[in-house]
Amino acid sequence: MRKNIGLLSLLTIAAGILTFQACLKDSVSTSYKVYTPIYTLKSEVLAALNSNPTQPISKAGQLYIKDNYIYLNEPEKGIHIIDNTDPRHPSQKAFLAIPGNENLAIHGNILYADMYSDLLTLDITNPLHAVLKGSLHGAFPNRFYGPDSNWVLTKWNIHDTVVHTKLDNNIYYGLPGTNILTFANASAALSQASAGTGIAGSAATMALVGDYIYAVPERHTLGVISLANPTSPALVRNISAGFDLETIFPLRDKLFLGSMEGIYVYSISDPANPAKVGTFSHGRACDPVIADDQYAYVTLRSGTACGGNSNELDVLDARDMLYIGLLKTYALNKPTGLGKDGNTLFVCDSPAVRIYDAANPTALQQLSTIPVSKAYDLIAVNKHLILASTDGLYQYDYSDPNHPVLLSRLPIQPTPNE
Numbered sequence: 001m002r003k004n005i006g007l008l009s010l011l012t013i014a015a016g017i018l019t020f021q022a023c024l025k026d027s028v029s030t031s032y033k034v035y036t037p038i039y040t041l042k043s044e045v046l047a048a049l050n051s052n053p054t055q056p057i058s059k060a061g062q063l064y065i066k067d068n069y070i071y072l073n074e075p076e077k078g079i080h081i082i083d084n085t086d087p088r089h090p091s092q093k094a095f096l097a098i099p100g101n102e103n104l105a106i107h108g109n110i111l112y113a114d115m116y117s118d119l120l121t122l123d124i125t126n127p128l129h130a131v132l133k134g135s136l137h138g139a140f141p142n143r144f145y146g147p148d149s150n151w152v153l154t155k156w157n158i159h160d161t162v163v164h165t166k167l168d169n170n171i172y173y174g175l176p177g178t179n180i181l182t183f184a185n186a187s188a189a190l191s192q193a194s195a196g197t198g199i200a201g202s203a204a205t206m207a208l209v210g211d212y213i214y215a216v217p218e219r220h221t222l223g224v225i226s227l228a229n230p231t232s233p234a235l236v237r238n239i240s241a242g243f244d245l246e247t248i249f250p251l252r253d254k255l256f257l258g259s260m261e262g263i264y265v266y267s268i269s270d271p272a273n274p275a276k277v278g279t280f281s282h283g284r285a286c287d288p289v290i291a292d293d294q295y296a297y298v299t300l301r302s303g304t305a306c307g308g309n310s311n312e313l314d315v316l317d318a319r320d321m322l323y324i325g326l327l328k329t330y331a332l333n334k335p336t337g338l339g340k341d342g343n344t345l346f347v348c349d350s351p352a353v354r355i356y357d358a359a360n361p362t363a364l365q366q367l368s369t370i371p372v373s374k375a376y377d378l379i380a381v382n383k384h385l386i387l388a389s390t391d392g393l394y395q396y397d398y399s400d401p402n403h404p405v406l407l408s409r410l411p412i413q414p415t416p417n418e
Contacts, residue, residue, distance in 0.1 A: 034158070034159055034160070035156045035157070035158055036156065036157040036158075036159075037153050037155075037156060037157075038153070038154055038155040038156070038157060039147065039151040039152060039153055039154065040099075040151065040152055040154040041150060041151060041152075042149070042150055042151060042152045043150075045097070045099060045115075045152045045154065046120075046132055048097060049096055049097060049098065049122070049130055049132060050094065050096065050097075050129055050130060051097065052078070052095045052096075052097045053094075053095070054080075054092040054093060054094060054095055055095050056411075056413045057072065057074060057080055057092075057393070057410070057411075057412045057413065058074065058412065058413055058414055058415040059074055059075055059077075059390075059412065059414060059415075060072055060073070060074065060377075060388045060389075060390070060393065060412055061073035061074060061075040061102060062102065062103055062104060062200065062201060062377070063200070063201030063377045063378070063379055063386060063388045063393075064104055064105070064106065064198050064199065064200050064201065065084070065198055065199050065379055065381075065386065066106045066197075066198030066199075067198075068083065068084055068085045069081060069082060069083060069084060069127055070082040070084045070090065070386065070393070071104055071106070071111075071198070072388070072393065073101055073102060073103070073104060074101075075101075075102055076099065076100055076101065076102070077097070077098070077099065077101065078095055078096045078097045078098040078099070078101050079095070079096040079098060079101060079104060079111075079113060080092060080094075080095050081093050081094040081095070081096065081127050081128065082393075082410070084395075087384065087395045087407045087408060088395075088407045088408050089408065090393070090395070090408055090410050092410070093127070093128050094127070094128045094129075096113070096122070096130055098113055098115050098120065099115060099116070099152050099153060099154045100114065100115050100116035100143060100152065100153065101113050101114055101115060102114055102205070103205055103206040103215070104200075104206070105197070105198070105200065105206055105207065105208035105213060106124070106197065106198040106208075107196055107197050107208055107227070107230070108196045108230070109123060109124055109125045110122070110123060110124070110133070110230050110231065111123075111124045111130065112206075112208065112213060112233070114139070114140055114143070114206070115135075115152070116140065116143040116152065116153070117137065117138055117139065117140045117141055117142075117143045118135045118136065118137050118138075118139060118140075119135060119136040119139035119140070119213075119225065119233055120132065120134075120135050121133045121134040121135065121136075121230070121231050121232070121233060123231070133231035133232075134231050134232045134233070136225065136232075136233045136234070136235060137149065138235070139215070139217065139223065139225060139233070139235060140215070140217045140218075140223075141217060141218070142217060142218040143217075199379055199381060200379075201337065201339075201377040201378055201379045201386075201388065205245075205246070205247065205248060206248065207248040207249070207250045207255070208227075209250045209255075209268060209271070210271055211226065211227045211228055211271070212224060212225060212226060212227060212236075212268070212271045212272070213225040213227060213233065214248055214250070214255055214268070214274070215248070216245045216246070216247075216248060216257075217238060219243070219244050219245055220240060220241065220242065220243055220244070220245060221238045221239065221240060221241060221245070222238070222239050222241035222242075222245070222255075222257065222266070222274060223235065223237075223238045224236040224237050224238070224239070224271075224272060224273075224274065226272065236272050237272075239274065241257060241264060241266065241274070241276070242257055242259050242261075242264040242279075243259055243260070243261055244259045244260035244261060245257050245258070245259045245264075246258050246259055246260065246288075247259075247288050247289055249289050249290050249291060250268075251291050251292070251293075253267060253268050253269045254266065254267060254268065254277075254291075254321070255268055255274060256289050256290075256291050256296060258288060258289040258298065261281060262279060262280050262281035263279065263280045263289055263296065263298065263316075263324065264276060264278075264279050265277050265278040265279065265318075265321050265324065267321075277321045277322065278320075278321035278322050278323070278324050279324070280296075280316055280324040280325070280326075288336065288337055288338060290338055290339060290340055291318055292340065293319075294317070294318060294319050295315055295316060295317065295318055295327070295361045296315075296316040296318045296324070297313065297314070297315055297316075297338060297340065297345065297361075298313070298314045298316065299312070299313050299314075299332070299335035299336065299337075299338055299347060299349075300312050300313075300314065300335070301334050301335055301336060302334070311331065311332050311333060311334050311335065312329050312330060312331055312332055312335070313329070313330040313332055313335060313338075313347060313364075314326055314328075314329050314330075315327045315328040315329075315330075315361045315362065315364075327361065327362050328361065328362045328363075328364075330364060332347065332349045332354075333349050333350060333351070334349065334350055335347050335348060335349040336348045336349075336350075336375070336376040336377070337375070337376050337377040337378050337388075338378070339378045339379060339380040340358065340380065341380040341381055341382070341383070343357060343358050343359045344356070344357070344358065344367075344380065344398065344401050345357075345358040345364065346378055346380050346385065348375040348376055348377070348378060348387075350373055350374050350375065351371070351373040351374075352369040352370060352371050352372065352373070352375075353369060353370040353372055353375050353378070353387060354366055354369055355367045355368045355369065355370065355398065355401050355404065357401070367401045367402050368401060368402050368403065368404060370385075370387070370394075370396060370404055372387055372389050372392075372394055373389065373391075374389050374390040374391065375387050375388065375389040375394075376388060376389065376390070380398070383397060383398055383399045384396075384397065384398075385397075385398050385404065389412075390412065390414075391411070391412055392409045392410060392411050392412050393409070393410040393412065394406065394408070394409050395407040395408045395409075
């Protein structure tokens with residue numbers, strides 16, 4: 001069953017053109033796109049998780065690999081499952097229809113995925129036929145869900161309109177009878193692999209370490225979820241962890257939380273009780289972060305909702321978590337995701353991906369570039385690079401980082417009006 005909620009139309013400016021009308025003194029005419037949400041009963045959505053066959057990828061989000069499979073999130077829609085046994089010929093096998101999905105993590109044969117405010121637990125012993133085992137309602141309390149917990153937002157009806165308002169009205173905040181709905185941004189740092197756990201790319205705000213999931217349920221909070229019973233996650237606590245949090249990068253018993261203002265480092269030596277052990281501040285910007293035993297690497301980029309005008313790679317001294325300091329800054333174009341395999345560092349920096357020798361982090365040597373424009377996310381492991389761009393999912397062999405070899409490209413075909 002579906003229903004259309006007209007009073008919850010979302011208006012966003014489609015064109016910043018203001019036209020003065022002779023018949024409307026002190027008023028403007030503004031073009032909008034009106035988004036009217038369509039809701040489906042949650043019970044129907046959960047019953048139909050596997051009902052969608054393989055379908056074209058219209059937009060790529062979080063990237064995750066486990067065993068011979070690539071799991072590619074399509075923001076707000078679900079997860080594409082891709083058989084990557086032969087990286088030269090990846091094959092789409094299934095699509096999990098999970099409205100509101102942005103993040104996933106896998107341990108053993110259990111996949112954890114958000115569905116708006118819920119955290120779903122799926123048995124993927126057969127990755128092509130996931131079985132729902134449980135869910136934790138309210139794990140992401142600030143994610144938009146529906147009129148009540150029985151309904152899930154599954155689709156938007158979109159149409160153009162023109163609205164006349166007085167000049168002194170702030171049209172950016174909607175009009176009477178409407179609500180502005182916001183969704184959490186998905187950006188995070190590369191996760192570390194552990195036994196039985198997959199590897200995430202740079203779009204994760206959820207990290208699985210041992211028997212716990214750590215997540216950013218909203219901009220200032222770190223959520224701690226216990227997996228003592230793997231199929232029945234339990235919320236342990238939400239803690240105030242910083243300001244404008246965006247990313248999580250786990251490294252052994254530490255969590256590096258990237259924010260719009262800097263980095264917060266938390267110890268998880270007591271997994272249920274993360275404790276802050278260090279901070280580093282930078283100019284306001286969006287900032288994925290990764291780390292190794294001695295250094296942290298942060299990219300800052302301008303022209304986003306995060307604010308700021310920096311486009312750079314910062315290398316930080318992280319040998320003493322209490323005194324994290326800036327060692328070196330490298331000017332870049334507009335960097336996004338990054339990853340590191342041994343001494344080889346990869347940075348998405350449109351219109352290309354840069355490959356560096358990072359043996360000496362204060363004197364990075366650029367070895368080569370990969371000509372993939374608008375790449376935003378990557379996973380680099382065992383000389384195999386999986387690269388997500390707005391136009392495709394690319395795979396490269398970098399056995400020789402001076403001459404990376406393209407293995408395959410799986411196309412992404414944007415849907416009109418999205």
